[in-house]
Amino acid sequence: MQNIEIKNLIVNFDILNSENNVVSKKRAIDGVNLSINEGEFVCILGRNGSGKSTLAKCLNALVLPSEGDVIINGMNTKDETKTLDIRKNIGMAFQNPDNQIVASIVEEDIAFGMENLCIDSETMDKRIDEALDSLGIKELRFSVTSKLSGGQKQKVSIAGILAMKSKIIVLDEPTSMIDKNGRKDLLDRVKKLNKEDNITIILISHYIDEISYADRVVVLDKGKIVMDNTPREIVLHKSELENAGITLPYIPNLATRLKEHGKNLKGNEFTVGELCQFLK
Ligand SMILES: Nc1ncnc2c1ncn2[C@@H]1O[C@H](COP(=O)(O)OP(=O)(O)OP(=O)(O)O)[C@@H](O)[C@H]1O
Ligand SMILES: [Mg+2]
Numbered sequence: 281m282q283n284i285e286i287k288n289l290i291v292n293f294d295i296l297n298s299e300n301n302v303v304s305k306k307r308a309i310d311g312v313n314l315s316i317n318e319g320e321f322v323c324i325l326g327r328n329g330s331g332k333s334t335l336a337k338c339l340n341a342l343v344l345p346s347e348g349d350v351i352i353n354g355m356n357t358k359d360e361t362k363t364l365d366i367r368k369n370i371g372m373a374f375q376n377p378d379n380q381i382v383a384s385i386v387e388e389d390i391a392f393g394m395e396n397l398c399i400d401s402e403t404m405d406k407r408i409d410e411a412l413d414s415l416g417i418k419e420l421r422f423s424v425t426s427k428l429s430g431g432q433k434q435k436v437s438i439a440g441i442l443a444m445k446s447k448i449i450v451l452d453e454p455t456s457m458i459d460k461n462g463r464k465d466l467l468d469r470v471k472k473l474n475k476e477d478n479i480t481i482i483l484i485s486h487y488i489d490e491i492s493y494a495d496r497v498v499v500l501d502k503g504k505i506v507m508d509n510t511p512r513e514i515v516l517h518k519s520e521l522e523n524a525g526i527t528l529p530y531i532p533n534l535a536t537r538l539k540e541h542g543k544n545l546k547g548n549e550f551t552v553g554e555l556c557q558f559l560k
Pocket of ligand 1: 329375
């Protein structure tokens with residue numbers, strides 16, 4: 281049973297001046313408690329600077345707690361002897377793919393993560409093929425990474441994680457450089473992995489419409505969890521969302537407005553199809 285346990289987590293960053301002296305502290309995470317079970321698809325939402333990336337980096341020990349604990353499958357991120365094991369368990373795609381691509385050719389880049397896991401070359405070859413195929417970018421296998429677009433780089437870095445077969449995947453704004461159709465396609469593929477292979481997905485997003493892919497939505501504001509509920513419940517709390525700097529997705533917003541005008545809707549409909557039900 282894979283799971284994530286975050287207990288009373290506080291992260292303070294040192295703010296340095298030009299002489300590298302600590303002039304103040306910035307609290308990026310302020311008392312977070314969160315458990316995530318195997319196979320859950322969790323979307324983390326929050327405005328810029330709310331602590332989303334910091335929280336993600338705490339999961340694979342890139343950032344260590346100032347206070348509290350982060351425990352991944354029973355392993356505490358503070359225990360340095362477990363760092364490698366933790367990173368085998370959690371695959372992470374960073375916000376900026378340029379920080380993640382290490383090799384000059386796509387297939388070498390995807391192989392890089394697997395090399396650290398001592399996987400034989402035949403298996404590697406097969407997994408590279410599968411990972412590229414599952415993201416619909418098979419034709420990029422021999423491409424030069426520096427010539428890829430931002431969106432292609434994001435997909436290649438996700439393919440690298442898929443090839444490692446991590447049971448937990450953290451995607452930090454994975455679609456920021458991908459167009460609308462590409463975003464839907466990528467997230468459909470991620471959802472398929474989640475459902476078919478029971479892979480735990482933590483999706484950090486700016487696009488509130490992406491919450492419809494998740495089983496659960498966690499909203500961060502100023503380093504604190506301010507909401508933690510299902511997507512359908514979350515969208516019923518328009519003013520709480522707005523206080524956290526988030527506006528309702530288009531269709532739930534329309535549904536809410538129609539409901540306010542006396543229409544017989546729940547106000548948490550997500551699709552045009554659901555809206556049409558009440559028009560019948
Ligand atoms: N290494 C660091 N040193 C100092 N402050 C930092 C550091 N990393 C993050 N912060 C600060 O911590 C806060 C949370 O940052 P974080 O990157 O986690 O936010 P975020 O929710 O991912 O934002 P965005 O939506 O812009 O990606 C911000 O105020 C940020 O400036
Ligand atoms: Mg971020």
